[in-house]
Amino acid sequence: MSPRSSRLGTVSSRLPDFPWDNLTTHAATARAHPDGIVDLSVGTPVDPTPAVVQHALCEAADAPGYPTTIGRVDTRQACLDWLSRRHGVEGLGLDAVLPVVGSKELIASMAGHLGLGAGDLIAYPALAYPTYEVGSVLAGARAVATDSLTSMGPETPALLWLNSPSNPTGRVLPVEHLKKVVDWCRERGTVLVSDECYIECAWEATPVSVLHPSVSGGSTEGILTVHSLSKRSNLAGYRCAFVAGDPALVGELLAVRKNLGLQMPAPQQAAMIAALDDDDHVLEQHARYAARRAKLREALESAGFRIDHSEASLYLWASRQTEGGDEDCWDTVSWLAERGILAAPGSFYGRAGARHVRVAFTATDERIDAAVARLAL
Secondary structure, three states: OOHHHHHHOOHHHOOOOOHHHHHHHHHHHHOOOOOOOOEOOOOOOOOOOOHHHHHOOOOOOOOOOOOOOOHHHHHHHEEEEHHHHHHOOOOHHHHHHHEEOOOOHHHHHHHHOOOOOOOOEEEEEEOOHHHHHHHHHHHHHHHEOOOOOOOOOOOOOOOOEEOOOOOOOOOOHHHHHHHHHHHHHHHHHOEEEEEOOOOOEOOOOOOOOOHHHHHHHOOOOOOOEEEOOOOOOOOOOOOOEEEEOHHHHHHHHHHHHHHHHOOOOOHHHHHHHHHHHOOOHHHHHHHOOOHHHHHHHHHHOOEEEEOOOOEOOHHHHHHHHEOOOEHHHHHHHHHHHHHOOOOOEEEHHHHHOOOOEEEEEEOHHHHHHHHHHOOOO
């Protein structure tokens, strides 16, 4: 092996294992069920992309020129109008929003694009989407998983991630807590980035954006929010998302991303406008998910599971109750797989998830009904 090739792979070796690779054996067990697998692990949308969005994409299909990183004016305005209409966020200008190619890419690159690295501390929730940690590692920064601001002691993180509604737990943070975090970050000069991708997937609580004046005090200083159309509009395959907040931070992301050629394709921008401008399809999809959620929750509880949090997002945070107490998450994954149901172990999201599984309700009505029937046996 040459010296050059021997250096390849050093970045990937620093990253945590891709968690879904560890589900292979259990997926095979679930697929062996006579009636096929019910895959409730990843949570990918399965319902059709709304017709209004498909039409907008087709109408914009003739796009021979390069798009710009900053995005079309009408795309950015659609983001701002949606934030105002649906979430009470007012007063943002076009320089406070940037369309991006999916929220996961943005989250993974955020720390590096903001110039963080060795010597910087990044904090993220104790139970969290793995990409927050991945982004920290890629930037060469230190990372800590914690829900306690005081646990960091006198050290000040350069960046703090929030995620409300939470993936995986579905927990919604109250306004008072969000405001406390905003104030804490501003006092210390910490950049606060709030992942709000599930903000329209709420069932038993009303999520509030950190950009809402009740939280932010009417100022975007030091705050960014991340939003995605993947879940609300069945657009996971389109990779449509955006970041909004402090114009200085958005401007820095823009300056870096220009050099990297990170541009949302023009047809997707047209589709994004159509999706953000139309509320009807969101209400229809919300009703579909509500019905699936209710069926699956009742079936899980009847089968001896306890559901914690889960007041929002597209998942049920479930713990199987046994004589010995809350079952280990991998034992629960195995128990479900034997019934042809695949769920995600809570340990994927942090050590605090070792006694839970994350069960998505994004499968079709037919597959949800199949899971309900299997849980009743």
